[in-house]
Amino acid sequence: MTGDRNTGSRPDGGGPADLAGRIRVILERYGGIIGRPVRRGLDTAQLPADQAATLRSLAASLTAGPDGTAGPGGTGGGPAGADRFVYVIEVEFQGGRVERTFHEPVPEGVRPLLTLLSRAPRLPARPGPPPPSSPAGGSPRR
């Protein structure tokens, strides 16, 4: 089931994100039968100009607005089937960040960015459990 939870936050209360400066785009993949989260990311500061432009343009479509990538889905029911991936894409830019969550099958409009990020270098795995649901909700382990 697709889903865009629109969990993004925008510092200016809803205006378009300013992606002209340096941006960093992080893909976190959760679930799948593997279960272990995977992080990958791209940074315009470390890319050739043409690739940085591509990243900027794909990120802009993601951050364009609440409805820009919305698929038919919701937060109420969970995905259909089992072992599907859940993707969280985070765009960090000058003065803010936007985060979007997608359940498979992801909407067509997001696929190009997802494909690009899926080939990006792996970032160090977060040690220990994934981020808790609330600041006090984490359980220390081992």
Added chain:
Amino acid sequence: MTGHRRCAPCAVPPHILERIARNGNDEQRARALSTMAQDSSHRSVRVHNALMRSVQRPATPPRLAPTSGPRRTIGDAKESEDLPGTTVRAEGDAPVADVAVNEAYDGLGATFAFFLDAYGRDSVDDDGMGLLATVHYGDHYENAFWNGRQMVFGDGDGELFNRFTVSLDIIGHELAHGVTEDEAQLMYLNQSGALNESLSDVFGSLVKQHLRGQTAEEADWLIGEGLLTDAVQGVALRSMKEPGTAYDDPVLGDDIQPAHMDGYVRTTTDNGGVHINSGIPNKAFYTLAVALGGHAWERAGRIWYEALRAPQLRPNATFRSFAAATSRQAQVLFGPEETQAVRDAWASVGVPV
């Protein structure tokens, strides 16, 4: 009462779909309407089947053996994400040159045989449902999944992961998702989701043990053995025997499964950590199986299977309510010794019965 637990499937709730159908753009509207159509027909068939079965079902199965064997179809997505892909091998066809196709075909056969031999179950729906698997899904796709109708297997990235048909327990795991969905529709979220995951690991492992004729002591209790390439420091995706120890790799990270409620991970990711917290009921099952000894599918597996089918098991079941269901089934199916072993196994992972 059986109709009670047969609530809507755990997809997008109808009211959300209806809202999308009203307010979405053309594509969204079309997709929502199509989902609603599939959903309602699927649901009515399911409710009908459930009602039929509750009338026919004796207090303790076995059912009559079905008259025909599995009906397998293997599709090839040819690295696309189109399902089910081109049919490349159907029931009774000779092996082909493609090893993934044959692994899927044989794995479905072994899983079908397991459920039939061990529990008298005739396929995913206990009504002879055809088994459909698609291989070579996606571009270096690092996953296997159940989409509500069929199994799907990726080829892996080749660096960390081999093809996902390589492990029989993974094929059993995916098919077992179909069984769980048919019987209990455990919501794929938080504890009910972790139970859903654990049941797939349990039956996936039992499929392998059954094929190999292994006892609980002889079994490796690994999920995804052979899936990790030599480049990864690890033996499998999960260990039911020792959750949290299957791998520890600089690139992949470490296995973060807890083996006890003390380590229960609260998170919003992975649908509430369904692939993480499944370590807790996995360990409980392993502990019971070893305590009882012998072939794990005969007593421990039977208790789990009947608990999954019990009318009391709700879609939002917790570890505790499932543990209570297993304890009841142990009493009904076997006796005080097994019932105490079930309670001890759950207690050892911090779930009181």
